[in-house]
Amino acid sequence: MAKGKSIEHIIDKSWCKGCGICVHFCPKQVLELNSDEKAVAARPEDCIGCKLCELRCPDLAIQIIVKEGE
């Protein structure tokens, strides 16, 4: 995880349809589809908070909350 940042991944599993766009384009391979074909943050510590997944998610299922640390 980038220094001084806390990043929260909120993924609404009931909205996610498992298209895999977020997984495919994540520059740090943070996301995966689980056995239910739902997106999950498997390696949240690698997230740089670019929010590309949130911006591209067609299901509006992803919210990335980036808080600048102390």
Add this chain to the structure above:
Amino acid sequence: MSDTEFDVKKYIRAQFFPQMWCPGCGHGTVMGALLRAIHDLGLDNNDVSVISGIGCSSRISGYLDFNTAHTMHGRALPTATGVKLANPNLKVIVPFGDGDSTAIGGNHFIHACRRNIDITAIVMNNRIYGMTGGQYSPMSGCGVKASTAPYGVPDRSFDLMELAKGAGATFVARTTVYHAKEAQNTIKKAIEHKGFSVVEILSMCPTQFGRKNKAGEAPQMMEWYKDNTVPMGSKKLADNPDLIQRGVFVDEVAPEYCETYQENVIDKVMKKG
């Protein structure tokens, strides 16, 4: 301009989610970009009206918590013209599909451009009629496979941007759902623009277009937008003129229809008494 965090739930009718579009349909990404643009502009939900036509993309209006109308196939723009002229204070946005805007509503599209009425048209171009089962649209392009073009579309390819420019739209831009941030910013500029603005957003249809044309799943189709589009004027165009240009092709100031009607017609005749 808004200084609060974007919360999608402020702008949608969350009770209807998950939305109805197929997994990986680009229209949801367009919806996200539109809502972020509206958020960036700090618009009040009550001041926004979204008027759509018929088709997959046009189902967007039902999901958005604004003054919304899901109208008739091809008739979104004339309906929106009525809304805007009746209440020019509303920000009127027309998100619709390529078939809706260029085929059955093609005449309305030309005349909305020509009038330069302050409406933002967002063409969610997936190059196919998705809802009816994958028939070809004017935007499909020559050679593309569709349920009504099993041997490839015989029609010549068609450039909506050229039509918008030629018909007199004063803001004309193209982007893709791969370029989601660019789409957000382009829509924002289009809404801010006084006059008729057209934003074409290439948006994948994995179910109909993708399968018939062996274009892969949604992520691969998004990759295609990355690989086959370039910013306007890019040097890459010299090597490969088939690349699709993105960017704002037209952004000019011209008299807006509602203002002209108010100033040149109503105000004048009322002054005469």
Add this chain to the structure above:
Amino acid sequence: MTQNIQFIPGSDACIEGALYAGCDFFAGYPITPSSEVAEGLAAALPKRGGKFIQMEDEIASMACIIGAALAGKKVMTATSGPGFSLKQEGIGYACMTETPCVIANIQRGGPSTGNPTHVAQGDTMQARWGSHGDHSIIAMTASNLQDVFKITVEAFNLAEQYRTPVILMFDEATQHLREKVVIPEPGEIEVIDRIRTKIPVGEQYYPYLTDANGQRPMSDFGAGHRFHVTGLHHNIMGFPDVSPANVDALIHHLVDKIENKANELARYKEYYMDDADYVIVAYGTTTRSAIQAAEDYRNQLGIKVGVLELQTVWPFAGDIVREKCANAKAVIVAEMNMGQIVNEVKRVVAQPEKVFFSNRVDNQIIKPSDIKAALRMITGKGV
């Protein structure tokens, strides 16, 4: 106070009626013989802050007035012939979304381009059934220009009150006729505005919820209630809902709200009907010749002929027609088509075999002599 008396064509009577009723938005497309309505409103509306727009086609002008109505305006378009066919898509949408609007169809000869400059009444059934799917509609007409004015005001009132398109079925002859019209003072004829919701902004508003008074109060786009409209089958919230029970309720509502009020909606006039042995049922221009025929038979032969003029064509005033024709030895329906209202009359009267038909479809007005020819056949006596 001096009366506002004008000697004007039918198009102007229609325009004056629209303005009196508070029309503040018109979208249209040129077509003969309705263009004068558009021309007149293009001049008149901006003088009072209203708006006129000439759209790119008939379909667009219909869509445009629906949009303006959603934003709160009292709206109208005018058309004729093929234009009326093109408007049907939008008329269906307005029925489905319960959007008030007035469509003046100045009838001309058809089918297709037919005869743009001559009279006909061939669109009577199209007004009722022109748009696909089950729905109901209000359609009205008149035979003299004072009534053209009055019926136009009524059309706006009923559109707003019943949340429905109302079609004005005038024709080329009334449109181009000139007569004296007394424009009433404001307030002389009641003007009805749509009922708007009293739900405060911020609270849940249901655009299709029937209230205790049987009304479905409206809101305007921009007024703060943020509702949705769709041409899909929808629920009281305006959102798509294709569950059988919901669709059933919706279709019944769209039909019943008008058909169940047929008697209340019936506007009609009676001429010499008190003691009539023979009744001529007529509507629009045809009524004028029917009255003349009735007078000639009474004055010259002493045969008691009366005229029942239907001003509300749809919903068909079945109860009233049945009652008024109950004692008639014969009924003649006069219309300028191959038989449209005549079958409705046959459907409702006790003895359909006593219903006769007098028509013309040669671009010419039905003359008193045409109707008298039918009377001669029935009564055995002629004038």
